[in-house]
Amino acid sequence: MLGEGIIKGMAETARNFLGSYVSDERLTTVQYPEERIPQTENARQFPFLVHDGEDWHKGLRCVACQICEKECPPKCIYIEKSKDKKPDYVGKPQFYPAVFDIDLAVCMSCQICVEVCPFDAIKMNIEYELSTADRFGGLLVNKQQLARPNAYFHKIHPTEAAEVDARLAAEKAKANAKAKAAAAAATKTAAAPPATEAATK
Amino acid sequence: MSHSTTLTPTLEQRGFAAAPNYELLPKRGSSGDGELLEVSMGPHHPSTHGVFRMDVVLDGERVVKLKPVFGYLHRNHEKIAENTTYLASMPYTDRLDYFCSLTNNWAYALAVEKLVGLQVPERAEYIRVITAELTRLQNHACLIGFLLQDMGASGTPLMYAFREREKILDLFESLTGARMMCNYMRFGGCRCDLPPGWLAQTQQVVNETPRFLDEFERLLCENEILMARTQRVGALSRELAINTGITGPMLRAAGVNYDLRKVDHYGIYDRFEFKVPLGDHGDTYDRYMIRVLEMRESVKILRQALAAIPDGPIIDPKAKLRGFRPKAGEAYGRIEAPKGELGFYLISDGSPNPYRYRVRPPSFINLTVLEDLCLGHLIGDAVIILGSVDIVLGEVDR
Numbered sequence: 146m147l148g149e150g151i152i153k154g155m156a157e158t159a160r161n162f163l164g165s166y167v168s169d170e171r172l173t174t175v176q177y178p179e180e181r182i183p184q185t186e187n188a189r190q191f192p193f194l195v196h197d198g199e200d201w202h203k204g205l206r207c208v209a210c211q212i213c214e215k216e217c218p219p220k221c222i223y224i225e226k227s228k229d230k231k232p233d234y235v236g237k238p239q240f241y242p243a244v245f246d247i248d249l250a251v252c253m254s255c256q257i258c259v260e261v262c263p264f265d266a267i268k269m270n271i272e273y274e275l276s277t278a279d280r281f282g283g284l285l286v287n288k289q290q291l292a293r294p295n296a297y298f299h300k301i302h303p304t305e306a307a308e309v310d311a312r313l314a315a316e317k318a319k320a321n322a323k324a325k326a327a328a329a330a331a332t333k334t335a336a337a338p339p340a341t342e343a344a345t346k
Numbered sequence: 347m348s349h350s351t352t353l354t355p356t357l358e359q360r361g362f363a364a365a366p367n368y369e370l371l372p373k374r375g376s377s378g379d380g381e382l383l384e385v386s387m388g389p390h391h392p393s394t395h396g397v398f399r400m401d402v403v404l405d406g407e408r409v410v411k412l413k414p415v416f417g418y419l420h421r422n423h424e425k426i427a428e429n430t431t432y433l434a435s436m437p438y439t440d441r442l443d444y445f446c447s448l449t450n451n452w453a454y455a456l457a458v459e460k461l462v463g464l465q466v467p468e469r470a471e472y473i474r475v476i477t478a479e480l481t482r483l484q485n486h487a488c489l490i491g492f493l494l495q496d497m498g499a500s501g502t503p504l505m506y507a508f509r510e511r512e513k514i515l516d517l518f519e520s521l522t523g524a525r526m527m528c529n530y531m532r533f534g535g536c537r538c539d540l541p542p543g544w545l546a547q548t549q550q551v552v553n554e555t556p557r558f559l560d561e562f563e564r565l566l567c568e569n570e571i572l573m574a575r576t577q578r579v580g581a582l583s584r585e586l587a588i589n590t591g592i593t594g595p596m597l598r599a600a601g602v603n604y605d606l607r608k609v610d611h612y613g614i615y616d617r618f619e620f621k622v623p624l625g626d627h628g629d630t631y632d633r634y635m636i637r638v639l640e641m642r643e644s645v646k647i648l649r650q651a652l653a654a655i656p657d658g659p660i661i662d663p664k665a666k667l668r669g670f671r672p673k674a675g676e677a678y679g680r681i682e683a684p685k686g687e688l689g690f691y692l693i694s695d696g697s698p699n700p701y702r703y704r705v706r707p708p709s710f711i712n713l714t715v716l717e718d719l720c721l722g723h724l725i726g727d728a729v730i731i732l733g734s735v736d737i738v739l740g741e742v743d744r
Contacts, residue, residue, distance in 0.1 A: 151571065153565075161561075187522065189523040216433060218438060
């Protein structure tokens with residue numbers, strides 16, 4: 146019969162329409178500004194800089210190695226290396242970024258900077274309502290605005306943060322052990338210089 | 347196999363009885379009813395897909411000439427890739443065919459893996475197959491929705507497709523962190539392991555999909571209006587399809603059995619049992635139906651892959667992110683993307699940037715026959731034919 150297919154199709158829409166009164170799973174729309182879906186742990190929107198401790202400037206993990214600047218696909222990161230050094234988490238003097246800007250308008254949330262960072266200094270934030278009325282200053286985010294404490298990192302990406310902390314703690318322990326061994330060796334050599342001299346000969 | 351010598355056969359050769367006899371019509375420019383009309387459709391016409399323009403010459407309502415005009419979305423993808431590192435091109439590939447970022451990632455990763463000789467671990471191969479088939483599912487569902495939208499069924503089929511797509515995008519989000527711009531695959535594997543519970547969630551979505559497909563088929567496949575508008579409209583012959591390098595569902599709708607998953611066995615596709623649906627007439631209805639059938643086959647592959655996914659590493663230990671410098675050489679990696687053969691051709695000169703980076707985009711090449719498909723049809727059918735070609739302008743213009 147001509148029109149049978151149309152009637153079948155209409156029956157399907159009718160079933161969906163009536164079904165929406167019965168089962169909630171047919172109501173799929175999320176009423177966005179009032180209602181929000183919680184974000185997943187992997188969510189990524191815009192990078193932030195992790196700092197340890199209270200003082201954001203002192204605790205910034207970034208050592209201004211500029212790898213992220215080079216690898217960033219749209220080249221939205223701008224870094225200037227400092228002239229002086231400050232101690233990092235293992236106490237080793239390191240450079241720090243004198244300027245660290247990210248252009249919010251250019252960033253495409255790809256997470257490449259996070260992956261290439263050898264110091265776990267840059268991570269992805271999950272804040273997503275980032276629009277601003279100021280299209281010049283407001284879109285260039287500087288290092289103070291980017292800095293977030295490690296506790297915040299733990300809050301938004303708990304699994305990843307735990308892994309990072311464990312890795313950093315292991316590195317620190319290793320560095321401490323190495324420093325201790327070096328110090329012990331130094332005292333030893335200081336104590337018995339002729340023996341080492343003989344050994345080297 | 348015989349190839350016809352001409353790439354653009356006449357209407358008679360292609361068996362269209364409906365071709366008007368232009369000899370009888372008054373010449374263009376003369377006053378009278380037979381004057382030809384030039385229409386510029388697009389680039390912002392709502393029924394053209396994205397910023398695409400068609401310069402159409404009409405005789406009444408029949409298309410006499412059609413010239414696709416594109417480039418409005420050109421963003422220099424290939425040159426940008428030649429000026430950045432290999433890794434930095436990966437997120438740009440998401441933006442080629444923005445419906446199917448994961449298959450784009452895979453094709454590019456495959457090309458680089460061939461170039462460097464990386465071994466992808468078992469688990470990563472399974473993850474790639476699962477994500478690629480999910481991508482195919484949502485791409486085909488959306489395509490059918492858009493095709494029906496072009497036909498005037500504004501809303502219902504598209505919304506049903508989007509409802510289904512939403513579930514798949516949620517899976518992508520929890521896996522990769524982004525819904526569309528996934529940037530998930532890496533050279534030699536994948537970026538991160540599956541989050542806990544992801545496989546169970548995927549299994550649930552895959553189990554629900556046949557119900558959606560049944561619903562979709564009841565809604566559309568027997569619809570008389572859809573049949574009347576699509577059958578015998580925009581038929582593509584086997585010869586023309588082969589001669590012009592058409593790939594993907596469009597080629598298979600014309601009856602050519604060519605699916606890279608079967609031909610190339612890239613990844614681990616030789617382990618799965620699935621059929622390659624083929625069309626008889628190559629018309630718009632066949633192109634529509636092929637997609638419906640392919641979704642069913644994708645569900646089959648997904649079921650097998652989800653049952654067999656092993657544990658293990660997800661990336662080749664030799665793969666490195668920083669300081670990636672392949673040896674000099676060239677490689678071409680290709681996969682069966684939802685729209686056709688997607689290939690990446692790379693030449694390396696040993697530096698961190700590729701010397702040459704070329705994308706073989708399926709929808710761009712499938713678009714080359716648009717004029718042949720549309721000639722002699724009504725202008726309203728030209729819109730449907732364009733819809734059934736399945737183009738995404740991000741990929742056409744690059």
